[in-house]
Amino acid sequence: MTIQRMANSVAVSVDGLRVVRGGREVVRGVAFEVPAGTVVGLLGPSGCGKTTVLRAVVGVQVVAGGSVTVLGHPAGSAALRDRIGYSTQSPSVYADLTVRENLRYFASILKAPAADVDRVVDEVGLKGQVDQLVATLSGGERGRASLAVALLGRPELIVLDEPTVDLDPVLREELWTLFHDLADRGAALLVSSHVMDEAARCDRLLLMRDGGLLADDTPARLRERTGARDLEQAFLALVRGTA
Numbered sequence: 001m002t003i004q005r006m007a008n009s010v011a012v013s014v015d016g017l018r019v020v021r022g023g024r025e026v027v028r029g030v031a032f033e034v035p036a037g038t039v040v041g042l043l044g045p046s047g048c049g050k051t052t053v054l055r056a057v058v059g060v061q062v063v064a065g066g067s068v069t070v071l072g073h074p075a076g077s078a079a080l081r082d083r084i085g086y087s088t089q090s091p092s093v094y095a096d097l098t099v100r101e102n103l104r105y106f107a108s109i110l111k112a113p114a115a116d117v118d119r120v121v122d123e124v125g126l127k128g129q130v131d132q133l134v135a136t137l138s139g140g141e142r143g144r145a146s147l148a149v150a151l152l153g154r155p156e157l158i159v160l161d162e163p164t165v166d167l168d169p170v171l172r173e174e175l176w177t178l179f180h181d182l183a184d185r186g187a188a189l190l191v192s193s194h195v196m197d198e199a200a201r202c203d204r205l206l207l208m209r210d211g212g213l214l215a216d217d218t219p220a221r222l223r224e225r226t227g228a229r230d231l232e233q234a235f236l237a238l239v240r241g242t243a
């Protein structure tokens with residue numbers, strides 16, 4: 001199916017998801033959808049289960065119950081391998097290779113066109129560091145090198161775990177613009193963050209707390225529903241059960 005035909009369709013459908021880690025239920029019956037062509041934010045305090053939900057979506061998490069369907073296939077299916085881009089919290093690039101060497105290597109594995117390397121370097125703003133060893137990059141640059149890998153091959157679903165950590169406000173702004181450009185071209189993006197000021201940039205928000213979903217709504221409707229000035233206040237109102 002082409003990206004164009006994916007527009008208006010559901011890229012991710014999660015229902016009744018339960019995950020047990022370390023003998024404790026850390027995701028407790030979560031259900032949501034990520035439509036193609038949108039940026040969905042997964043927000044909530046540290047330890048609430050965001051990474052675990054993302055891992056279930058990309059198919060690397062053993063689940064205790066529920067279903068996770070991605071681009072029409074069960075999460076983790078071999079057919080999804082080159083249709084999903086995933087960037088974890090810890091950069092997953094080789095320290096002893098340059099940015100360009102890393103990207104060429106991952107592009108060959110993903111069977112992405114060679115020209116993709118320059119495109120993604122440009123998209124994440126690493127043109128100046130492309131021939132630098134990853135070991136010599138700053139934390140934020142290393143994170144962007146990982147993000148670049150996730151964008152190779154123009155995946156239909158892009159899952160990003162806290163992609164803007166360690167970035168200055170200008171770079172953050174640029175990356176959020178990039179996320180929306182990718183969505184405008186038809187991709188679905190599921191992006192986690194614990195920074196509430198990033199929530200306003202999402203088309204839709206999933207607010208998590210203690211392994212459960214507190215809300216699944218647009219930023220505007222969340223503010224309206226809670227009568228809060230900003231999303232931080234809206235989140236607090238939902239946590240306190242006053243909305």
Ligand SMILES: Nc1ncnc2c1ncn2[C@@H]1O[C@H](COP(=O)(O)OP(=O)(O)OP(=O)(O)O)[C@@H](O)[C@H]1O
Nearest residue numbers: 021022026044045046047048049050051052053194
């Ligand atoms: N391998 C593991 N064994 C036991 N418990 C785990 C394991 N991995 C995660 N957990 C627990 O599961 C819960 C959810 O973790 P998760 O990483 O999904 O949270 P998070 O919302 O992404 O947090 P953060 O924003 O800090 O990254 C946490 O309480 C964590 O301690």
